[in-house]
Amino acid sequence: MSKFFSWLVTYWYLVLPLITGFVAIVTLLPHPGKGAQGKIKAGLAAGVLTILLIGLLLMRSSGYVSVDLFFDAFAIVTIASAAAVIVQCNPVYSALYFAITVLGVCGLFLIKSASFLAAATIIVYAGAIIVTFLFVIMLAQQTGLADYDRRSRERIFSCLAGFVLLAAILFIIEKNFAVKDDPTLVVSTLKEAQSLTAPGRYPRTGVEILETLQVKGKPTEMVMMQQFDALSAWPEAEATRVQASKSWTEARTHLQANQAPRAHSALSALYAIADRMEDAHNRFSSVLSISTTPSLFHNRLSEKRQGTDHVNELGRSLFGDYLYAVELAGTLLLVATIAAILIAQEPVRKKVAA
Amino acid sequence: MSALLHNYVIVGAILFGLGAIGFLTRRNLIVMFLCVEMMLQGVALNLVAFGDLHKNFMGQSFIVFMLTVAACEAAMALAVFLVLYRSRRTLDVSVWQELRDPGQEAIVDTEPLPAEAGAEPVEYPKLIPAGVMPKPLQTTEAGESATEEVTRV
Numbered sequence: 001m002s003k004f005f006s007w008l009v010t011y012w013y014l015v016l017p018l019i020t021g022f023v024a025i026v027t028l029l030p031h032p033g034k035g036a037q038g039k040i041k042a043g044l045a046a047g048v049l050t051i052l053l054i055g056l057l058l059m060r061s062s063g064y065v066s067v068d069l070f071f072d073a074f075a076i077v078t079i080a081s082a083a084a085v086i087v088q089c090n091p092v093y094s095a096l097y098f099a100i101t102v103l104g105v106c107g108l109f110l111i112k113s114a115s116f117l118a119a120a121t122i123i124v125y126a127g128a129i130i131v132t133f134l135f136v137i138m139l140a141q142q143t144g145l146a147d148y149d150r151r152s153r154e155r156i157f158s159c160l161a162g163f164v165l166l167a168a169i170l171f172i173i174e175k176n177f178a179v180k181d182d183p184t185l186v187v188s189t190l191k192e193a194q195s196l197t198a199p200g201r202y203p204r205t206g207v208e209i210l211e212t213l214q215v216k217g218k219p220t221e222m223v224m225m226q227q228f229d230a231l232s233a234w235p236e237a238e239a240t241r242v243q244a245s246k247s248w249t250e251a252r253t254h255l256q257a258n259q260a261p262r263a264h265s266a267l268s269a270l271y272a273i274a275d276r277m278e279d280a281h282n283r284f285s286s287v288l289s290i291s292t293t294p295s296l297f298h299n300r301l302s303e304k305r306q307g308t309d310h311v312n313e314l315g316r317s318l319f320g321d322y323l324y325a326v327e328l329a330g331t332l333l334l335v336a337t338i339a340a341i342l343i344a345q346e347p348v349r350k351k352v353a354a
Numbered sequence: 355m356s357a358l359l360h361n362y363v364i365v366g367a368i369l370f371g372l373g374a375i376g377f378l379t380r381r382n383l384i385v386m387f388l389c390v391e392m393m394l395q396g397v398a399l400n401l402v403a404f405g406d407l408h409k410n411f412m413g414q415s416f417i418v419f420m421l422t423v424a425a426c427e428a429a430m431a432l433a434v435f436l437v438l439y440r441s442r443r444t445l446d447v448s449v450w451q452e453l454r455d456p457g458q459e460a461i462v463d464t465e466p467l468p469a470e471a472g473a474e475p476v477e478y479p480k481l482i483p484a485g486v487m488p489k490p491l492q493t494t495e496a497g498e499s500a501t502e503e504v505t506r507v
Contacts, residue, residue: 025372029379032465054368058361075365082369082392086376091384091445098388101369105395108365112406114414121398124421129391129428133384136432139481140439148381148446150467158378166371173363317411318418329422336426344433346440 013060014170017053020046021083022163028087029152029159051080071111078104089149095133099126116311362403369396383438383445387431394424 008015027043034040058072081100088094102125106118152158318326369392376389398417405413435445442449451460482488 025375032467058364071361075361078365079368079372082372085388085392086372086380086385091382094382094385094388098392101392101395105369105399108362108399109402112362112402114402114405114417117398117402117414117417120418120421124425125391128425132428132432133388135481136435137384138479140435140445146382146444146446147463147467148444148448149385151381151463151465152379153381153448153461155379159375161378162371162375165374166367169367169371170364173360173367314411314414317415322415322419325419329419332426333422336429340429340433343430344436 011171011174013053013057014167014174017050017057018163018167018170020053021050022159024050025083025087025163026156026159028083029155030087030089030150031152031155032150034089034150047080047083051076054079068111071108074104074107074111078108089145091137091149092134095130095137099130102126102130113310116314359403359407362399366396366399366403369393369399381447383435383447386447387428387435391424391428394420 024043024046027039028034028047055072055076058075078101081097081104084097085094085101088097102121106121109115109118109121373389373391373393373396376392377386380386380389398420401413401417401420403413405411438450439445448461448463454460
């Protein structure tokens, strides 16, 4: 029991938004007693609190990067409007809020340099799907709020199910993806890596560094790539200075001189140094038994230097690697269109007979 | 500078969870469908984030196919909704609970709904079936003859 509570306290930043979110969604979901003003206000307050806590959660995990305002803004717009979609009694408002959700997601796509997808998603979802839905709503529901829009099925139980699912996903993400943010790890890792080498020399092999680091932090391919992201988020001058340093001592001096030397950045700088070493690539791949790792690192580094044209590359990938799949998808669309027309057709013959 | 993978996965999971809750609890067929689309958006976010992590275009290509399938799905779903609406004049899923297994209890709304406080029923614009001339607004003789002329032309 006490173990459970200590666990709750450790993960308060996940547990709190889940609880307030649950309260907000349960109070705001349409149900017969929703009319009371006090309840709606309490629900909205819980919702705002949840949004703030989620903002905190997002900033917390990107704490060592200078806060990415665009990401946070888009993420919060997306989440708030997604909650509004399921909470709104009026299906027309639901559809419009869904359009805002799609816009928020497209903003997030843009940040991850998926510009073509952002445009395509806006056109397909906000432009086509939402408008057709609005047509159907107008066709089907012409006066006032329907009875079934003001009730929900098993409000509390379904919220419970949904939030337990969400909690499980978030905890697993937190356990597997969160990079340990421990400043003391920097110095100790560097010391240990240096202790493997003769003083004033490069470490003997990349294998040795990796073994040390694996004992320390168990870096998987995922974690290592995240560390490269962290390095790219570092101030450019700092990162290059550390990467260009000729020995471990020099690297350590640079790291310690930095205002906030954090574990990830230091570790990725270590990898970068190991990367420069002769035939370090082969050793990386032999240790991690991943054949793609060296080229992957090369890609990331060269990408950072020159940047690529993402739309061109996506087009090349779609019409090169996935040409047959694209053709099949086109055929699927055609078949679906014909089927939709056939299904939705009014039974004409009956009318004539009548 | 780009935000971390970790944050993208969190936002994707939240979108997915909210969509799942909406799908379980809402009763309007259209809102349920919107919730499914929302879950798809959460998945798309993950695909883009992981694609960016691996610096290849597999994730993005996959989303293009996801969009295609979502569009097909929307078309079919709307067609089915129209057919269902024509037979029952409602978009309530609970109407279709007569398809349940024999021996299961029916779900009946017991709690009475309060009257909408002070709100007048909302009027939505009506759509005119395609290919049918709209009825004349005025029933005066001049108006009728004018519309007839238009029809003849």
